[in-house]
Amino acid sequence: MSGGIESVDDFRLRARAWIKANLGPIQPFDASQNCENDEIEREAVARDRALQRQIWDGGFAGICFPPEYGGLGLTPAHQRAFNEELAGHEFPSRFTVPTFSPCAAVLLEFGTPEQKAAHIPAILKGDEFWxxxxxxxxxxxxxxxxxxxxxxxxxxxxxxxxxxxxxxxxxxxxxxxxxxxxxxxxxxxxxxxxxxxxxxxxxxxxxxxxxxxxxxxxxxxxxxxxxxxxxxxxxxxxxxxxxxxxxxxxxxxxxSPYVTRPVGLTNPEAEGPSAISIARRAGRLDDPVARDLIGEDRTLEIATHALQNRIAQAAASGRGNVDGSAVDRLFRGIARVRRATIEYEIAGPQAAAWTEEEDHASGSTGMRYLMRQVSCIGGGTTEIARNVIAERVLGMPRELSGDKGVPFRDVPRGPKRA
Amino acid sequence: MLHVLESDQEMLRDTTARFLDDKVPLSRLRKDRDDPAGFAPEYWTNGAELGWTSLLVSEEDDGGSVSGRGAVDLSLIAYEFGRHAAPGPLVDCNVVAAALAGRSGDAQSTVLAGLLDGSLIAACCLGTAPWQCRGEQTITIARDGDDLVIDGAVRPVEAGAQAAWLLVSGHGGTGPTQALVPVDASGLTIMPLRTLDVTRRYAAVTFDKVRVPARHLVGDFGGAADAIARQVDNAAVILAAESVGAMDAAFAMTLDYAFDRYTFGRALASYQALKHRFADLKSWLEASHAIADAAAEAVADSSPLASETASAARAYIGQYGTELVQDCVQLHGGIGVTYEHDLHFFLRRVALDAVLHGTVTDHRRLLAAARIGQEKAA
Missing domain, CATH: 2.40.110.10 (Butyryl-CoA Dehydrogenase, subunit A, domain 2)
Structure with missing residues (x-):
């Protein structure tokens, strides 16, 4: 790199040494932001603030943020190296999304110098959650x-x-x-x-x-x-x-290049028990019907990863349509819904009623089934993704809308009452 | 198909595409509907010259890939086969060629040489398969002095009546066993079958105390389990890519139709109910491309996940490939079920591909067994 920027390799070595010396192993409340109760959540929030401050004091906060607002002014490759070195370590997970991205990213792009000076350093020091x-x-x-x-x-x-x-x-x-x-x-x-x-x-x-x-x-x-x-x-x-x-x-x-987060982090709570462990618990490992469902579950898992890679590669090579991510969004939503259903089917009645000790193993499978549509709703519904695919990827005519070119005051916002 | 190809790969794909456009347009395939072989011998030898049967075989064995990743290169040929609904035993000839590469023996090298130059066809008789449980095998191979004795039956076998040699997989008492059998062996019956496909031919093959010398063994007696698993992976790569080609062709013609066909004064493409259907089909199509490519790459690289990825590709595409083309028929309406329309060529292709060398259920069984095995090992 020219311009006196520290090389990624040097940065990585420095980051590795600092992380090893200063950060402990990853904690349960880093992988999942959901806490058992408000009191524990407040503790987790306070600890994340302190941890972010520690990273700031160590000189590793805001790797891709501009130096004039307290960042390091380095490249996404440096951020990536830091995230790789961070694997397996504790980190202030509550700052990642939405504070660093999209909020800080939007502040950097649209904020005045005064606004950026007021908030970006405060965010990087752990003082402001957005x-x-x-x-x-x-x-x-x-x-x-x-x-x-x-x-x-x-x-x-x-x-x-x-x-x-x-x-x-x-x-x-x-x-x-x-x-x-x-x-x-x-x-x-x-x-x-x-x-x-x-x-x-x-x-x-x-x-x-x-x-x-x-x-x-x-x-x-x-x-x-x-x-x-x-x-x-x-x-x-x-x-x-x-x-x-x-x-x-x-x-x-x-x-986002503004996010500090260990690579390979999985959320055990979001993923829940595997189809295999559910089948074992239900005593169905040798049941051909259960095995068929396990095979279908694994098929969807592999297909989801493969599609994600394909769309990322298309974007990187410039061959993909920018709206191709809607294909991924639709597929992921539908695949997750199916997988939640498969898991509930394999588990049988024990996912419907369970003891306190079985909360994680059985209860979570039932609850994931009840909540399964969230994967087709949150972050933009699959219906909107279908519109985007049809109209912007396949070039089909746009839906008629009641608000195009109309002053917002006159846009219908409910049924006309007689 | 991969978004980015090396220039040699692009040339390989393009040469085959142009050859198929020229030699086997759908108008020709319509005429060859009742032809016993479904294609002329020189079609296959010309194709072999283009590399159709040599990509999985190393250069030391007179084969050769263009990119160093033979399975990926072959998936490009298979994709074009699907897109053209092209005739010819691409799967079986490649699977047998890869199985024979590096093996000693006269029969082994004769068959391999014939496959590579396109002068002969060989077919797989999968009488024992990795997804089968004890008692589900349909062929047994026994040792009798210097001979092997083969009993049982397999169907459907692609190009069974056009093949000169069969690679037979059977239960050998101590384990899966493979042997080469010439089609003129005594006790062997090959009966052509009627089929859904109009471009490809299938047969029922029956073995009644068929004897071949033990030197026709491919691998060790009772020790062919891993080799058969590799063959199933190779078949999966070809079938998955071929189905994706057929899906692409069917989807493209249906998308065109949605813009051209007007009803109630509007193009079909303007109805949200249909737009959302097309969006779903597009997501299945992209996922099928992705998983077929992932399988080809994993198999080419002998990745630890090769078999799982290959089976996942077959399980996914076997289910959604057929659903996609059936939905293309539905979106066409009545014209979609006529012989005059081109759509049925692709429907036949995906319907056949979904049940050859393992069904959706078979591959799900394999995936479940792999998962259970991984848990036990962990």
């Missing part, structure tokens, strides 16, 4: 149809409305919020992005309990929340440009 406030109760897939409003008042904006499905907003510090600032233009042209502290008068944060009993997601209610214009991100009514990049970084998730 969340993304995008979805609304009235619109899941139609992000640009946001109705949370921001009205100008002198040097401030007044925000009213509600955002939903915000992960872990109850203990986070700041949020990015997509709001409507102009109702007299078509929907994409009247949006603006703001940064705001989550814990302030006028913001009520409710926890959403999922059917599994888990409560990480939140809904925020804004009542006359005052935001200074200096916390606006990007131009007034230019929010869709910001939002598009925001959603790009959301899609690439942990693969």
């Amino acid at each position: 969340v993304q406030m995008l979805s609304e109760p009235g619109g899941g897939s139609d992000v640009a149809g946001a109705t949370t409003s921001a009205v100008r008042d002198g040097d401030d904006w007044i925000i009213n409305g509600s955002k939903v499905w915000t992960s872990r907003a109850w203990w986070a510090d700041w949020g990015l919020c997509l709001a409507r600032t102009n109702w007299d233009v078509p929907k994409h042209q009247g949006l603006t992005v703001f940064a705001l502290p989550l814990h302030q008068p006028g913001i009520e944060i409710h926890r959403i309990e999922r059917l599994s009993g888990e409560t990480e997601a939140c809904q925020e209610f804004f009542t006359d929340v005052r935001v200074p214009d200096s916390d606006r991100l990007g131009p007034v009514d230019g929010g869709w440009t910001v939002g598009s990049r925001w959603m790009y970084f959301e899609r690439i998730g942990h693969n």
Whole structure:
């Protein structure tokens, strides 16, 4: 490398030595962000802040962030090397997504120098957790149809409305919020992005309990929340440009160059017991029906990996359509749904009712089955992915929409009542 | 098929594609519907000159790949076979050639040389297979002095009635055993079968105390389990790639149809119900490409996951390849089930490919056994 940047190999050796000397082995609450109760979660959050501070003090925070905002100004290859060296070690998992990416990534791309100076070092030191406030109760897939409003008042904006499905907003510090600032233009042209502290008068944060009993997601209610214009991100009514990049970084998730995360990390909770261990527990290892299901499960696992590689290679070689990731999204959603069903079928009744000791082995299989549609809903539904594939990959005509070229004020938002 | 090919691979694929366009257009295949062999002898020898039967055989044995990864190169030929619904025993000739490469013996080298130059055809009689349990084998091979005695039956055998030699796999008492059998051996009956396919031919092969000298053994008596597993992997790579070619052809013609066909004043492609169906088909198609390529690469590299990836490719494509082409028929409506339309060539191709050298269920059984084996070893 020219320009005096440390070589990746040298950086790797330095990172390896520092990690070995300073970081312990990976902890259960690094692999899964779900904690048994709020008290343990608060401890995990405090520990993640301290751990991020330790990485900052050690000179390894913000590997791809610019030096003027506290980063190291190195390349994705350096980040990758650090992530490889980090394998098997503890790390501040709660900063990865959404704080580093998409939130910090969006701040870097659209923030003013003052905004970046105020937040990027604070994030890298472990002082600020960020969340993304995008979805609304009235619109899941139609992000640009946001109705949370921001009205100008002198040097401030007044925000009213509600955002939903915000992960872990109850203990986070700041949020990015997509709001409507102009109702007299078509929907994409009247949006603006703001940064705001989550814990302030006028913001009520409710926890959403999922059917599994888990409560990480939140809904925020804004009542006359005052935001200074200096916390606006990007131009007034230019929010869709910001939002598009925001959603790009959301899609690439942990693969963003801004994310520090050990490679090869698997989430035992998300993956659950293997089809084989479920069959053994059910005494069905020699049952031909169970074996057929185990074979189908393995087939889908291998196909999922193969497709992911194919789409990544297509993107890298420039041969792939940029919307090819929608094919991966659709396939993964459908395959996960099928695999959750297969596991429930192999387990039989013991996944429906179990003892406390069997919570992980049996209960989780049943719960994964009940929650299986999440893999076709979260992060953009499979229905939207099908639209993207049909229209942008296969070139089929777009769906008729009721909001194209229409001032957002006039867009129907419910049935017409007589 | 892989997104990025080396230039030699691209040339190999393109040469075969142009040859098949020229020699076996669908109009020709329609005419050859009742031809006993389904293709002219020079078609096969010309194809052998293009490398169709030599890619899995090393250069020391007079074969040779273009990229050093023979299974990947062969998957490109197989893909074009599928895309053209081309005739010819591509699977069996390659599987037998790879099985004979590096083996000593007159019969072994004669058959291999004939396969490489396309002058003879050999067929697999898989009377014992890795997915079978005790008692499910359909062929037994016994030792009697310097002879082997073969009993049992296998069907369907591709090009059984066109083959000069058979590579027979049977239960040898102590374990799976393989031997070469000439088709004029006494006690051997080869009966052509009727078939769903119009471009390929199948036969039922019956062995009634067929005797061949023990020097016709391929590998050790009772010790052919690993060799047969490799042969199943090779067949899987070819069949998977071939099915993907057929799926691509069927999908492309159905996509065109969706734009051209108007109903209620709109193109089919404008209906969301159909757009979503096409999106699903596209995801199956891309996954099939991905897993067929992964299998070819894993087998070419002798990866520890080669057999699992190959079986997963067969299990996935066996299920979704046929579903995809059947859905293409549905999207065409009535015209899709006529002989006049081209679609049926590809439907036949995937329907046959899904049940040769192991069915979806057989390959799932193999995958489950591999998983259980891995757990025990861990």
